[in-house]
Amino acid sequence: MKKTTFPTPQDAEAAFYEALERADLDAMMEVWSDDDEVSCIHPGGPRLTGYEQVRENWVQIFKSGQRLQVHLSDQVVVSGMMFSVHSLHENILVRREGGIAGARSVVVATNVFVRAGSGWRMVLHHGSPVPPPAVRRDIPVEAPKVLH
Numbered sequence: 151m152k153k154t155t156f157p158t159p160q161d162a163e164a165a166f167y168e169a170l171e172r173a174d175l176d177a178m179m180e181v182w183s184d185d186d187e188v189s190c191i192h193p194g195g196p197r198l199t200g201y202e203q204v205r206e207n208w209v210q211i212f213k214s215g216q217r218l219q220v221h222l223s224d225q226v227v228v229s230g231m232m233f234s235v236h237s238l239h240e241n242i243l244v245r246r247e248g249g250i251a252g253a254r255s256v257v258v259a260t261n262v263f264v265r266a267g268s269g270w271r272m273v274l275h276h277g278s279p280v281p282p283p284a285v286r287r288d289i290p291v292e293a294p295k296v297l298h
Contacts (some may be wrong), residue, residue: 162270184201191275218244220242223238226238255280261276
């Protein structure tokens with residue numbers, strides 16, 4: 151039985167990222183629905199399905215010792231009475247030991263929440279690396295002007 155009630159999907163999402171930054175497994179799993187239909191996909195990783203697979207993956211991530219600082223941007227939300235889909239950018243800074251800043255990355259994420267008797271719960275987190283900017287080939291290049 152979940153102890154925490156998230157009155158809005160935004161509350162559940164804030165708790166998800168706070169738990170991620172603190173590497174707090176109990177807080178992380180409070181956000182997730184207990185259903186076997188939950189899914190989690192990390193950038194470059196396989197699709198994890200079911201509460202136990204998702205939980206075990208977070209155990210492994212938090213054991214790695216890396217600490218993340220996540221700033222969210224470019225969020226688009228589509229909501230209904232019983233669901234909420236959030237598309238956003240996770241601007242991630244990996245912290246090394248001693249609090250020294252390390253690698254930076256941007257991940258495109260989709261978070262899906264459903265409303266249950268115990269408030270809003272996450273049923274999907276999907277992260278993908280941001281592709282490099284496309285080279286525009288449709289812009290005409292002017293020929294150099296030659297004066298004779």
